[in-house]
Amino acid sequence: MRILWSLARLRTDGAARRLFNAALLALCAAAALPGQAQAGTIRVLALGDSLTAGFGLDPADGFVPQLEAALRGQGYDVTVLNGGVSGDTSAGGLDRLDWALADKPDLVLVELGANDMLRGLDPASTRANLDKILARLGQEKIPTLLAGMRAAPNLGPAYAAAFDPIFPELAKAHGVALYPFFLDGVAMLAALNQADGMHPNPAGVKLIVERITPALVELIRSSGLAKTG
Numbered sequence: 672m673r674i675l676w677s678l679a680r681l682r683t684d685g686a687a688r689r690l691f692n693a694a695l696l697a698l699c700a701a702a703a704l705p706g707q708a709q710a711g712t713i714r715v716l717a718l719g720d721s722l723t724a725g726f727g728l729d730p731a732d733g734f735v736p737q738l739e740a741a742l743r744g745q746g747y748d749v750t751v752l753n754g755g756v757s758g759d760t761s762a763g764g765l766d767r768l769d770w771a772l773a774d775k776p777d778l779v780l781v782e783l784g785a786n787d788m789l790r791g792l793d794p795a796s797t798r799a800n801l802d803k804i805l806a807r808l809g810q811e812k813i814p815t816l817l818a819g820m821r822a823a824p825n826l827g828p829a830y831a832a833a834f835d836p837i838f839p840e841l842a843k844a845h846g847v848a849l850y851p852f853f854l855d856g857v858a859m860l861a862a863l864n865q866a867d868g869m870h871p872n873p874a875g876v877k878l879i880v881e882r883i884t885p886a887l888v889e890l891i892r893s894s895g896l897a898k899t900g
Contacts, residue, residue, distance in 0.1 A: 716752045719782030724755030732873040737880045760786045761800035782818040794833040805845040814894040818853040
């Protein structure tokens with residue numbers, strides 16, 4: 672308002688009036704820019720499988736909306752982008768990485784590998800795919816949280832010995848944050864899972880969000896991303 676008042680005092684001749692009109696148009700155009708009011712919003716991409724997609728749940732009960740609500744509850748102006756595709760493997764996540772990054776996320780949560788494990792895929796392939804994903808995110812300088820997964824007991828100790836270390840080892844190699852086990856406190860507990868015993872129910876998702884939110888908050892802070900509210 673002070674700027675407009677000062678300019679209004681210049682409306683004494685044609686030249687000054689033209690200056691006033693030009694300045695007023697510039698101010699109005701700036702105010703009307705799409706998304707200008709949300710310029711400080713942090714865009715978090717959840718790149719994953721059915722666990723992030725919200726398989727079997729009402730939309731509001733899924734991981735993405737619950738995580739967004741939790742981060743907003745911490746005072747962060749955040750939009751969480753649902754990059755989860757049910758049934759996706761680490762190879763699928765790698766294939767669609769360019770598409771996912773087109774949304775220009777400020778931070779990425781990588782939650783992939785569960786379907787690789789459930790299908791008994793070679794852990795070396797899972798490692799290679801995740802390695803490429805993390806390398807690309809590093810090239811883009813996008814802060815990343817890698818969520819770990821653990822092999823189901825029925826796959827045997829040899830498979831677990833090859834699969835489980837993938838996540839901490841890659842996190843260390845790429846210098847990214849690690850959340851050791853995405854299903855911590857939820858896996859194999861009937862009360863927290865749907866009838867299939869694999870996908871969390873709303874209560875299970877709530878617990879996952881409660882446990883992973885501090886790791887994301889720490890990454891937001893350490894990365895210097897804006898905090899509002």
